[in-house]
Each structure stands twice: as C-alpha cells, then as structure tokens.
Amino acid sequence: MKIGISNDHSAVELKNSVMKHLQEKGYEVVNYGTDSTESYDYPIAGSKLAKAIQNEEVELGIAICGTGVGISIACNKHKGIRACCCSEATSARLTREHNDANIICFGARIVSTELANDIVDAFLTTPFSNGERHKRRINQIREIEYIG
Ligand code: RB5
Secondary structure, three states, X not given: OEEEEEEOHHHHHHHHHHHHHHHHOOOEEEEOOOOOOOOOOHHHHHHHXXXXXXXXXXXXXXXXXXXXXXXXXXHHOOOOOOEEEOOOHHHHHHHHHHHOOOXXXXXXXXXXXXHHHHHHHHHHHOOOOOOHHHHXXXXXXXXXXXXX
C-alpha cells in the first residue's frame, strides 16, 4: 500500500520516526512534508497531502503538525477528504471502519513516538466496514461538501 505523509516544522522528527516504522513494515511512503525545522505553514503541508489523495498518487495519508488540529482542518477543506485528528488508536480504527477516513492526523506535541506508531498501525490495517448506515452518512457528508 502506498501511503502519503506530510508535516509542518514542528513534526519533522516524529514524521521521520513514523516513516521509518512504516518502511520497516513494508509500506511505500511518499513524503509531502517539510524536512526543515524552519517555520512551514501547516495549511500548505495538509493541502499537498490532500491533493495527492485526490489525484490517487497515494491511497491513505498521515498528517502531523503541533497539535494535529490545524493540519486536519486544512485537509478537510478538500473535496473527498475525510481527515480525522486523534490522540489514540481506537479513534484511528473507528474512523476507518465508520467514516472511511483517508487521512489520520495527530500532534507531535501531543503524542509520543510509540503512540504515533500505534495510531498509524490501527489506521492503516483497518478497512471501511462498508455498512449501509455508514455509507449513507458519508454520502450526507458529500452532499454538504458539494452544496455548502
Ligand atoms: C505551529 O507552531 C502550530 O501552530 C501548528 O503546528 C499546529 O499545532 C496548528 O494547529
């Protein structure tokens, strides 16, 4: 599975550690974030990853900023993107099962390296449940997205 990852300046170290973890597990990981600790705005980082998913360059994405919140808001402004900001693995699993989320977000100032690995493992190994009620709700989100 091809995974995209992106980050702002606050999350370079955690991004590198998550990338290493995923590469060791055999994932192909494409880096859309900054590798510098110079200030780099999270909307730009989120947008690059969201566009890569829209263009089907990568299947799922991981977005990291200081809190995970700013970058998740930026990702969610893109059509077809369902980005979930969370700080534990249960939400990461359930957002795949119920929301068919395509980006997981978390904060480098919030989660440890180990917890970040648990979150991405839960996210990447859980399929969408395909349940009728979940599909209906995702379609309702799409309607909001197109109508405003
Ligand atoms: C950058 O200092 C910080 O504001 C950003 O990483 C993020 O936490 C925003 O939500």
